[in-house]
Amino acid sequence: MISRSYFKQKGLLSLLLILLMLPLIAIGGCGGGAPASGPDALPAAKEIPREALTISLEGGDWGYPSPFTHYPRGPGIFKMQLIFDSLLERAEDGYIPWLAESWEVSEDGKTYLFNLRQGVKWHDGKDLTADDVVFSVNYYREHPPVSIFFGGILLDEKHVLEVSAVSRYQVRFVTAAPNATFLPAVGSARIIPRHIWERVDNPREFLAPEAVIGSGPYRLIDYSKEHGKYRFEDFDAFWGPRQRVDVIEFVPVSDPVLAFEKGEIDLIEDLSPDLLHRFQNNPEFSIRENPGFWGFRLRFNFERNKLFQNKALRQAMAYAINRQELVEKIARGAAIQGNPGILPPQHVWYNPAVPKYEHNIERAKDLLEQLKQANLSFTLLVGQDREVRIGELLKEQLAETGIQLNVESVDMKSRDARIREGQYELALVGHGGWGGDADYLRTRFAGEKRDWFSGTPGYNNPLVNELGRRQFAEVVENKRRELIFELQQELAQDVPEIPLYYTTGYSVYRPGKYDGWIYMFDHHFLSHSKLSFLER
Amino acid sequence: MTIFEYFITLMIILTINFFLPRLMPGDPFLHLSGEAGLEFVTFTAEQREYFIAHYGLDRPMSEQYFRYLSGLLRGDLGFSYYYKADVAAIILSRIPWTLLMVTAATFFSLLLGIFLGSFSAWRREAWQDKVTYLLIVIFSEIPVFLLGIMLLIVFAAGLGLFPLSGAITPFSGYTGFALTKDILHHAMLPVIALSLTRAGGIYLLVRNSLTTILAKDYMRTARAKGLSEGRIRYRHALKNAMLPLVTRVTMQLGGMVGGVVLVENIFAYPGLGRLMQEAVFVRDYPLLQGIFLVLAFSVLTANLLADLLYRFLDPRIREI
Numbered sequence: 001m002i003s004r005s006y007f008k009q010k011g012l013l014s015l016l017l018i019l020l021m022l023p024l025i026a027i028g029g030c031g032g033g034a035p036a037s038g039p040d041a042l043p044a045a046k047e048i049p050r051e052a053l054t055i056s057l058e059g060g061d062w063g064y065p066s067p068f069t070h071y072p073r074g075p076g077i078f079k080m081q082l083i084f085d086s087l088l089e090r091a092e093d094g095y096i097p098w099l100a101e102s103w104e105v106s107e108d109g110k111t112y113l114f115n116l117r118q119g120v121k122w123h124d125g126k127d128l129t130a131d132d133v134v135f136s137v138n139y140y141r142e143h144p145p146v147s148i149f150f151g152g153i154l155l156d157e158k159h160v161l162e163v164s165a166v167s168r169y170q171v172r173f174v175t176a177a178p179n180a181t182f183l184p185a186v187g188s189a190r191i192i193p194r195h196i197w198e199r200v201d202n203p204r205e206f207l208a209p210e211a212v213i214g215s216g217p218y219r220l221i222d223y224s225k226e227h228g229k230y231r232f233e234d235f236d237a238f239w240g241p242r243q244r245v246d247v248i249e250f251v252p253v254s255d256p257v258l259a260f261e262k263g264e265i266d267l268i269e270d271l272s273p274d275l276l277h278r279f280q281n282n283p284e285f286s287i288r289e290n291p292g293f294w295g296f297r298l299r300f301n302f303e304r305n306k307l308f309q310n311k312a313l314r315q316a317m318a319y320a321i322n323r324q325e326l327v328e329k330i331a332r333g334a335a336i337q338g339n340p341g342i343l344p345p346q347h348v349w350y351n352p353a354v355p356k357y358e359h360n361i362e363r364a365k366d367l368l369e370q371l372k373q374a375n376l377s378f379t380l381l382v383g384q385d386r387e388v389r390i391g392e393l394l395k396e397q398l399a400e401t402g403i404q405l406n407v408e409s410v411d412m413k414s415r416d417a418r419i420r421e422g423q424y425e426l427a428l429v430g431h432g433g434w435g436g437d438a439d440y441l442r443t444r445f446a447g448e449k450r451d452w453f454s455g456t457p458g459y460n461n462p463l464v465n466e467l468g469r470r471q472f473a474e475v476v477e478n479k480r481r482e483l484i485f486e487l488q489q490e491l492a493q494d495v496p497e498i499p500l501y502y503t504t505g506y507s508v509y510r511p512g513k514y515d516g517w518i519y520m521f522d523h524h525f526l527s528h529s530k531l532s533f534l535e536r
Numbered sequence: 537m538t539i540f541e542y543f544i545t546l547m548i549i550l551t552i553n554f555f556l557p558r559l560m561p562g563d564p565f566l567h568l569s570g571e572a573g574l575e576f577v578t579f580t581a582e583q584r585e586y587f588i589a590h591y592g593l594d595r596p597m598s599e600q601y602f603r604y605l606s607g608l609l610r611g612d613l614g615f616s617y618y619y620k621a622d623v624a625a626i627i628l629s630r631i632p633w634t635l636l637m638v639t640a641a642t643f644f645s646l647l648l649g650i651f652l653g654s655f656s657a658w659r660r661e662a663w664q665d666k667v668t669y670l671l672i673v674i675f676s677e678i679p680v681f682l683l684g685i686m687l688l689i690v691f692a693a694g695l696g697l698f699p700l701s702g703a704i705t706p707f708s709g710y711t712g713f714a715l716t717k718d719i720l721h722h723a724m725l726p727v728i729a730l731s732l733t734r735a736g737g738i739y740l741l742v743r744n745s746l747t748t749i750l751a752k753d754y755m756r757t758a759r760a761k762g763l764s765e766g767r768i769r770y771r772h773a774l775k776n777a778m779l780p781l782v783t784r785v786t787m788q789l790g791g792m793v794g795g796v797v798l799v800e801n802i803f804a805y806p807g808l809g810r811l812m813q814e815a816v817f818v819r820d821y822p823l824l825q826g827i828f829l830v831l832a833f834s835v836l837t838a839n840l841l842a843d844l845l846y847r848f849l850d851p852r853i854r855e856i
Binding site: 059060061063064068069071072144148152204205207222225226227228229231249251252253254255258259261262264410411412413414416417418420454 | 560561562563566579580581582583586615618619620621626629630633688689692693696700701702703704706707802803804806819
């Protein structure tokens with residue numbers, strides 16, 4: 001008995017010993033710790049011309065870049081857009097012709113005729129024609145893509161009555177009513193090849209190589225979900241401007257600043273102001289402040305607390321909140337204070353003439369006098385971390401005018417769920433998209449659908465409704481712009497919500513390596529612009 | 537009986553796995569607020585309804601639950617809402633990386649803990665013991681994410697000895713030995729961070745049990761027999777101190793998972809932990825269920841192994 005267990009244990013011990021040795025031997029092999037070789041060790045996947053330029057960017061998994069399988073976040077969307085083209089493209093100042101060379105809108109604003117560029121090739125060599133455009137729209141109606149354009153207006157059969165190929169390179173859309181968002185909606189829809197997708201029944205599960213055949217300037221060469229890396233190479237037969245960047249690589253990054261300093265990536269996109277000094281006053285680096293298109297807003301629940309129906313209270317709060325202090329203390333200066341007219345100052349249609357509500361405690365107190373309401377006390381629903389700090393600062397600021405604020409912090413998803421159900425009095429929400437089409441002024445404050453999700457239930461301002469409706473139906477750009485300016489004026493007067501600040505942050509790159517970076521007119525990241533990689 | 541108990545435990549875990557994600561506030565198709573600086577797709581109310589119906593989330597809970605169980609019986613873990621891929625495939629691609637982290641960290645923390653623990657016990661109350669004790673306690677009290685960041689800044693960014701992130705050099709085209717070397721090179725810092733923070737518990741355990749054992753009568757007998765010091769220490773003393781260690785290591789596995797989540801996040805390491813964090817964030821129910829299942833299964837397996845190993849190491853248990 002004793003001897004048996006002795007041998008058994010001896011056997012176990014030697015097994016353990018061997019197991020112990022294995023990793024040691026292996027690690028001994030790499031004990032030298034030779035640094036991993038850089039991008040010069042690329043496989044010869046393709047003959048790369050002599051001055052080939054490879055740009056490396058922060059990776060992470062954002063999904064397989066087909067219109068149906070990327071993840072619903074910015075980095076997923078723009079990777080898909082490198083492969084797939086649309087009729088129009090977003091440039092620095094607005095939309096530019098892309099797959100569509102030109103277009104005509106009928107006098108009544110209901111019919112659109114797009115003239116497609118000829119000679120456009122899919123990555124597999126086939127021609128892109130009007131058939132593909134018609135097919136894409138019809139296919140999206142059955143299988144909505146991940147990124148939906150302007151609330152899915154293009155997919156609404158009650159609005160888009162007819163989509164047809166007039167000739168091999170002409171597509172006509174007939175709509176039920178003039179709609180200002182139709183052009184950007186149809187212009188930003190990604191065109192997919194009919195010869196591939198007509199055979200696909202479940203696009204969300206279609207992960208074959210054909211799923212990423214587009215007509216855009218780049219082809220997907222390599223993708224790894226687990227490692228979060230992508231490799232795109234230029235498409236030789238691309239119809240448009242030549243690619244300045246031959247290869248775009250997305251690599252996993254633990255910390256962007258460290259990775260940039262070590263040369264692993266070529267662009268930092270959201271540098272905190274505290275680290276700015278590392279790159280300032282150094283000709284090696286270019287620094288650009290991102291436009292403020294990601295913002296925090298303070299929402300009133302007009303139905304939960306009828307006091308908010310009172311304009312004087314909302315205006316008083318706008319005066320009482322020191323937005324500049326929020327910018328300095330919470331965003332450490334890397335933000336622009338909120339505009340009571342809602343649209344951020346860098347928006348293409350920003351109206352600079354609206355009331356500003358500079359911080360003014362006396363004005364706030366005067367306005368509150370009119371309410372004749374003692375002991376004002378509200379509960380503010382916030383998310384976590386930074387939002388708690390915003391909440392606490394708001395509490396301090398409002399206390400100066402006698403308004404008591406209770407800050408309630410929950411996790412982000414709970415906050416979203418409670419807003420959707422209208423379970424809040426005041427809520428803080430932060431999100432992007434503030435640079436987008438100004439029609440969001442209508443959906444937020446004058447939409448027909450008064451759900452908590454996208455609108456402001458309980459808020460009803462006839463002038464806002466009227467202006468919202470008119471700009472929506474106005475397809476002549478200059479006229480629409482005037483209406484949007486008027487709308488901002490009225491919103492700033494009426495304060496249906498208080499934008500607190502729009503975050504900016506900084507982008508840093510080495511101009512010696514590559515300097516073609518541009519911002520799209522409505523977006524705050526350089527790498528998200530397709531034109532950043534092309535000749536201009 | 538034991539097998540039956542394990543089965544019951546598994547059933548309870550499956551049920552919790554199913555209901556827990558669904559009890560969290562929010563749902564997979566509700567986005568209102570974005571991560572800082574990030575754009576995201578907002579679904580309109582209709583689109584949200586479309587997806588909820590598409591994935592069968594509008595069906596009664598009981599129906600969803602039984603569909604989940606019958607899927608499991610067929611080996612089908614479901615399809616991820618966010619990642620748009622088979623849950624089993626996603627998890628399988630991540631498991632090797634986490635397994636590498638966990639086994640390597642367990643191994644090195646054991647090695648370090650046993651070595652230093654016995655060192656301290658032989659020199660109990662001497663200055664060597666006090667210094668080791670102090671150092672180990674300090675290291676094991678540093679949260680693993682902080683230690684990870686420190687290692688990253690000093691050894692990867694500062695000295696450039698290790699890569700900054702990931703599990704392999706992207707697009708390197710390495711194969712065979714070069715690939716193995718690359719993988720180990722990338723795994724070093726995360727494993728060191730995990731091992732250092734995990735070694736403390738093992739150290740204390742070894743130190744304490746050895747101290748108790750060294751005072752036993754049979755140790756005196758061994759000395760009286762004239763056995764060599766090495767034989768006394770390693771064959772007689774350390775072997776007896778192994779028993780509680782086995783329990784400790786298997787029990788530690790659950791805690792290790794928590795550490796792995798943090799470490800994988802710091803080093804952008806493609807394991808299960810990082811995946812789990814992302815899945816919680818986007819409320820990807822099928823993926824969450826799958827990950828929880830795998831984790832629960834591995835902890836159960838570890839416990840089972842401990843049971844078996846215990847019988848093997850301790851003849852007293854075997855004879856009962």
